[in-house]
Amino acid sequence: MKPVKVGICGLGTVGSGTFNILKRNADRITGRLGRDVIVTQVGARRDNPACDLAGVDVTRDIFEVARNPDVDVVVELIGGYEVAKELVLMAIENGKHVVTANKALIAVHGNEIFAAAEAKGVSVAYEAAVAGGIPIIKAIREGLSANRIDHLSGIINGTGNFILTEMSQKGRDFADVLKEAQELGYAEADPTFDVEGIDAAHKLTILSSIAFGVPLQFEKAYTEGISKVTPEDVKFAEELGYRIKHLGISKLTEKGVELRVHPTLIHESQLIAKVDGVMNAVAVHGDAVGDTMYYGPGAGSEPTASAVIADLVDLARTFDAGNNARAAHLGFQADSVSDLGVLPVEEIETSYYLRMQVEDETGVMAKITQILSARGVSIEAMVQKEAKAESKATVVLLTHEVKEQLMNDAIAEIEALSDVDGDVTRIRAEHSE
Numbered sequence: 238m239k240p241v242k243v244g245i246c247g248l249g250t251v252g253s254g255t256f257n258i259l260k261r262n263a264d265r266i267t268g269r270l271g272r273d274v275i276v277t278q279v280g281a282r283r284d285n286p287a288c289d290l291a292g293v294d295v296t297r298d299i300f301e302v303a304r305n306p307d308v309d310v311v312v313e314l315i316g317g318y319e320v321a322k323e324l325v326l327m328a329i330e331n332g333k334h335v336v337t338a339n340k341a342l343i344a345v346h347g348n349e350i351f352a353a354a355e356a357k358g359v360s361v362a363y364e365a366a367v368a369g370g371i372p373i374i375k376a377i378r379e380g381l382s383a384n385r386i387d388h389l390s391g392i393i394n395g396t397g398n399f400i401l402t403e404m405s406q407k408g409r410d411f412a413d414v415l416k417e418a419q420e421l422g423y424a425e426a427d428p429t430f431d432v433e434g435i436d437a438a439h440k441l442t443i444l445s446s447i448a449f450g451v452p453l454q455f456e457k458a459y460t461e462g463i464s465k466v467t468p469e470d471v472k473f474a475e476e477l478g479y480r481i482k483h484l485g486i487s488k489l490t491e492k493g494v495e496l497r498v499h500p501t502l503i504h505e506s507q508l509i510a511k512v513d514g515v516m517n518a519v520a521v522h523g524d525a526v527g528d529t530m531y532y533g534p535g536a537g538s539e540p541t542a543s544a545v546i547a548d549l550v551d552l553a554r555t556f557d558a559g560n561n562a563r564a565a566h567l568g569f570q571a572d573s574v575s576d577l578g579v580l581p582v583e584e585i586e587t588s589y590y591l592r593m594q595v596e597d598e599t600g601v602m603a604k605i606t607q608i609l610s611a612r613g614v615s616i617e618a619m620v621q622k623e624a625k626a627e628s629k630a631t632v633v634l635l636t637h638e639v640k641e642q643l644m645n646d647a648i649a650e651i652e653a654l655s656d657v658d659g660d661v662t663r664i665r666a667e668h669s670e
């Protein structure tokens with residue numbers, strides 16, 4: 238059979254991994270696919286010393302790859318929004334399939350890109366875009382296709398999990414660990430995407446669409462990162478038997494879809510609390526299968542390249558069969574996608590960890606618990622410690638579930654008390670993850 242001809246655009250962390258694995262594991266890949274996968278062109282600003290490019294056609298103009306008649310599949314690994322979108326649309330226009338690891342591109346421009354691909358009869362595959370090497374897109378879109386999926390949650394940013402793990406286990410400094418994550422090739426070109434939760438929100442947007450059959454609605458996701466998580470909160474959470482993890486949570490409710498990314502307390506006995514370092518894990522609940530969980534490296538050169546190549550092999554199997562032979566881009570046929578909106582975060586119900594500094598006097602706790610109980614909030618656990626400042630105490634509370642709006646009101650009232658100093662720190666907690 239004729240070989241599959243691949244053009245790789247971008248030869249950075251993921252591009253170099255893809256190039257090298259295609260070479261190193263060529264026999265395994267051909268053995269599985271029944272035909273060779275060869276790189277006919279590489280589009281890169283500069284050569285990458287990690288790759289032996291001898292004999293490879295290298296161009297500095299990535300758009301040349303999208304036009305090259307000797308390329309069947311364009312692999313977009315440049316990242317970013319606008320140039321990547323132009324490249325992918327040009328590749329589609331030229332009748333090429335596309336593989337991308339770019340979750341920002343898919344979450345923001347996916348609806349337009351998939352429509353263009355469908356009109357042209359080509360496919361855009363994006364397994365590497367979510368949870369790196371974990372085959373989570375395949376698992377949800379194909380492996381769970383029998384199910385009504387109503388709930389998914391997970392650690393879907395490797396950099397963030399690496400930072401939280403190193404802070405909690407080794408007491409390391411945030412900025413220092415972030416620097417290491419960048420050196421290891423885990424972080425986005427702009428690492429605020431990792432630490433402010435934008436990258437996780439991109440991925441959650443994609444997962445929620447393929448799980449629930451709703452359009453991509455990134456702009457409506459509630460997004461909070463890990464940059465404000467302090468070593469003090471990590472320590473208090475641990476005293477209560479919890480870990481702080483950065484979770485993406487999406488649930489299907491009758492009123493709308495929950496789509497939220499934020500630091501979350503998870504009880505140490507839960508599986509997801511034990512997911513450390515660059516590892517990711519996604520829990521998915523389907524009505525038929527029940528609870529499932531998928532674990533693996535969420536970032537890094539070769540783990541991500543593993544997913545890129547899986548897409549290449551998958552696509553190559555159905556090259557001549559048309560899009561009906563492949564899973565729909567977002568898991569559901571267009572006429573089965575519901576227009577269910579995203580619930581405002583004020584409508585969600587969850588538990589909370591609250592930390593505040595108070596005057597170390599009798600009666601303060603009574604005022605706080607009264608404010609909470611007036612809104613139906615009951616307290617599950619409480620820790621009180623002497624604060625560094627004289628005559629002050631630090632109070633940490635763990636509440637049962639309550640609607641976010643009620644908690645917002647309670648926090649505003651607590652902060653207005655003259656015996657409470659400054660802001661109340663709030664971290665959401667999940668008891669059932």
Ligand SMILES: NC(=O)C1=CN([C@@H]2O[C@H](COP(=O)(O)OP(=O)(O)OC[C@H]3O[C@@H](n4cnc5c(N)ncnc54)[C@H](O)[C@@H]3O)[C@@H](O)[C@H]2O)C=CC1
Pocket residue numbers: 246247248249250251252280281282283297299314315316317320338339340341365366369422423424425426535536537538541
């Ligand atoms: N690094 C990781 O662990 C993961 C990355 N991704 C995604 O994979 C994509 C690539 O990420 P990395 O490889 O980490 O980034 P990177 O920054 O290491 O590589 C990107 C490469 O593309 C090149 N490039 C950018 N614009 C170009 C242009 N106009 N013309 C020619 N070359 C151009 C850059 O020079 C660079 O070498 C991004 O979308 C990222 O979000 C996805 C999963 C994991």
Ligand SMILES: N[C@@H](CC=O)C(=O)O
Pocket residue numbers: 366368369393394395396397423424425431436535536537
């Ligand atoms: N920066 C991302 C890379 C993979 O998607 C992460 O850290 O998870």
Ligand code: NA
Pocket residue numbers: 364365366367368369370371372373374544
């Ligand atoms: Na993946």
